[in-house]
Amino acid sequence: MNATLPDLLRLVVVPVFGWVAWRDVRTRRVPNRTWLPLAVFGVLLLAWDAWLVWTDGLVVDPRIIAPTPALFVFQVAFSLGLLVPLAYAFWWMGGFGGADAKALIVLAILFPTYPTYLLADMALPAIRPSLGVFALTILSNAVLVGLAYPVALAVRNALRGHVAKAMVIGRPIPAEQTLEEYGRLLETPEGFTRRGLDLDALRMYLTWRGLSLASLRADPESYRDPASIPGEPNDPGDGSIPPDGVGPFGDTDESTPQSDGGELADPWGADAFFDDIDHSAYGTTPAELREGLDVLAESDTVWITPGIPFLVPMFGGLVVSLLVGDVLLWVLDLVGIAPLS
Template sequence: MLGSIPDLLRLVAVPVFGWAAYRDVKTRRVPNRTWTPLAALAVALLLWDAYAVWTGPTAVGQRLFLIRVAISLGFVVPLSYGFWLVGGFGGADAKAFMLVAVLFPVYPVYYLPTVALPLQQSAIGVFSLTVLSNTVLAGVAYPLAVAAGNLSRGRFSLAMFIGRPVPASAVTEEYGRLLESPDGFDRSGLDLDALRMYLRWRGCSLADVRADPDRHRRPASLPAVPNDPGDGSLATDGGEVADDGDGTGRGDAPAQAVADRSDAVDDPWGAERFLDDIDHSAYGTSPAQLRDGLEVLAERDEVWISPGIPFLVPMFAGLVVSLTYGDVLFALLQAVGLA
């Protein structure tokens, strides 16, 4: 494969994004240090290209380059940040797309013996927009694949396009969100990371809750000194309580009921106290969501969850497709005469 040195160096992004997507699937956590070296490389390559274009022979080429870079940095970067602000992107997703905007503002070119890649360029010529549109298309295909899998297994539910059934006793081993409340299907059910945080905080397991839900509903059953809830990741705490021999998960806190609370307090499951006690948000969980989720998990044998798809997975797929085929959306619009 032949290409300019900057374009060849940009291919370093492929294994980095592949590793990040894999880690996002396994842990839903991508370290910030993942992006730092690639960000430094992206800035250096952008300056390299800018110098090459600016000292080039044509003013037209200079203007096109500047316009495309301006669109990539001035549109894709703020768009990614905006999606993060409203909760549409996770932090790693936003950083990754901002990185794409800097690393791939214009189309790279790779020469194979018989063809040049990418095969299909868009009319605008902003490669980060191509990666974005291909990522969206890859994301849209996911619920169709989920529905097909559920149909093939005879699983029918309102949640069949976005979720799958799992044993209620095993949800602490999963990532995602409950798709059920006591009233039925609910797309805004309890986040399973928040559930792990809650169980760790109060020093019990989901099996304990299911074995004696009435006791755990009572605020008086809360520990006097709650545990550090962690961040809910399976990678860091596995959803298990780090037992130090006294049943609390920490060596200096005896397992005893809260002295200044009674069963008369209107706080079933201690949901409000949990969310008030932790020093950060439990992924936007409300007391009502936590209570409803615990009620469902305490009473049912099987529940539907939305495992979701970490956005870095379709982003990685979108990047690979963009570097090889090119702009799928533009090709589709051309095929129906709209481009």
């Protein structure tokens, strides 16, 4: 493989992004310490690129199209000036998780310009716009990769006979298996919703109460009464699934729940839960918690959205971009909107 040394070093991030995507699927947690070294690495490579551009050192092979200093400055300014604030805005509005935003910022620093990798008589990426910002190509390809997921999910549900409004974004599971999954409920007592109870928040609530889901489902009316909450609730934790798959959601309170069947001021003790914990539960509200518990108490099967982290299509977009280039540009060329030169 022939390429500039900075571009060769950039390939190191591919297995790193593969690892964080895998970890995000398995645990929904990516250590914060992952991103700063990658950002510093990107800044160093960017400084190296700048020196090569100004000294004409980028052309290690006649087939490598080196940017002019003006184009290099434009690509770097566009990548950092647009994608970094965009990542922050998506996170602030709730469209991105913290890891997703940090990953996009890292990509904006690492890949403002198109790399070139020469293999025999082939140059990769194959499809590149003349003013291309590579980080923007990665983002657009990530969106296209992400669009394939709901299609595959809908086909899977249809083949299994699960035809419902939620079939494009979710799948049905037995209610008792809810604690073994990441994602959100897609149901309330009134029907379909895109923003149901976060399953991490559910695990936090049950841990806080020292209550198993099986016990709650066996006697929902008693546990709906906030008087059944232990006098000294447990630390709720962060709602993650333990590595061994065995949850801490067992019955630790030895008191007998009581309910007089009257109107409850705080059903399920949802307000008491949020008043007691010293941080949020993934944006969950008391109303969402109550609605989710009502569904789990009464239903044998529930619809959940797996909520595939955006890091997964982002990793796919990175790989596709390095091999193919700008897929959206190719699609626009096929339909005659933006012909390739």
